[in-house]
Amino acid sequence: MAPSAAVEPSPLIIVVSGPGGAGKGTIARALVEGDKRLVLSVSWTTRRRRVDDADDAYVFVEREAFERRRTEGGFVEWNEFLGCLYGTPVPDPGDRRDLLLEIDVAGGRQVLGRYPDALCIFVDASDAILRRRLLARGDSTERAEERLAEADRERAEATSLGYRFVANEDLGSAVTVVADMIAAHRG
Numbered sequence: 001m002a003p004s005a006a007v008e009p010s011p012l013i014i015v016v017s018g019p020g021g022a023g024k025g026t027i028a029r030a031l032v033e034g035d036k037r038l039v040l041s042v043s044w045t046t047r048r049r050r051v052d053d054a055d056d057a058y059v060f061v062e063r064e065a066f067e068r069r070r071t072e073g074g075f076v077e078w079n080e081f082l083g084c085l086y087g088t089p090v091p092d093p094g095d096r097r098d099l100l101l102e103i104d105v106a107g108g109r110q111v112l113g114r115y116p117d118a119l120c121i122f123v124d125a126s127d128a129i130l131r132r133r134l135l136a137r138g139d140s141t142e143r144a145e146e147r148l149a150e151a152d153r154e155r156a157e158a159t160s161l162g163y164r165f166v167a168n169e170d171l172g173s174a175v176t177v178v179a180d181m182i183a184a185h186r187g
Helices: 024-034 063-071 105-114 129-138 141-161 169-184
Strands: 011-019 038-040 075-081 084-089 098-100 119-124 163-167
Touching: 011 024, 011 105, 011 169, 024 038, 024 084, 024 169, 063 075, 063 084, 075 105, 084 105, 084 163, 098 105, 105 119, 105 141, 119 141, 119 169, 163 169
Parallel strands: 011 098, 011 119, 038 098, 119 163
Antiparallel strands: 075 084
16 A cells, blocks of 8 residues: 555635724734744735835725726635725635735625635724724724724624634734634644
C-alpha cells in the first residue's frame, strides 16, 4: 500500500463585523500583523475615502466598476449600506492562509451560506463610545446617529446568526480575545 499524503485543512474563513466605530478595522489589522497564517481580504466599495482610511483599507471604485465585477461573480458577498456598495472579492484559491473578512452582518449572512464553518465575530462597544469614535473619524452628527440606529439592527441580526460577541472597550484585550477565538476554532 502506498502511504497516504497528508491532507491540508481548508483555510479558515473568519468574519469580523460590528457597528461603525467599534474598532473592527483596528482589530483586524492587529490580528493580521500578529499572525502570519492570516490574510486580510480587501473589500471593494463605492463610498468616498474618509480622512482616517489607510491607503489599503478598500479598493475604492465607481459604482459601474463594482456592478460589473458583481455581475461577473467576482464577490463572495456584497451589500449596499447607507447608499454605498461593499463587496468581498472571491479568495485566491492558491492562498492557503486563513482569510479574515471585515464586513457587515448582512455580508456575514451571505458568507455563512457559502462557508457554514466560518467563524463569525461581532465587535461592539457602548453607544457613547461608538458616537465619540464616529465623530472623531469625521462622520457628521447626522451620519453618526444613522450608524447608531443601524447598530441596534446589526446586533440583533448577529445574535440570530450565532455570532460570538467581543466588547472593544480596551483594544489590547479585544485583540487577545479574538486571537484566542481564532486559535480555538483552528483546533
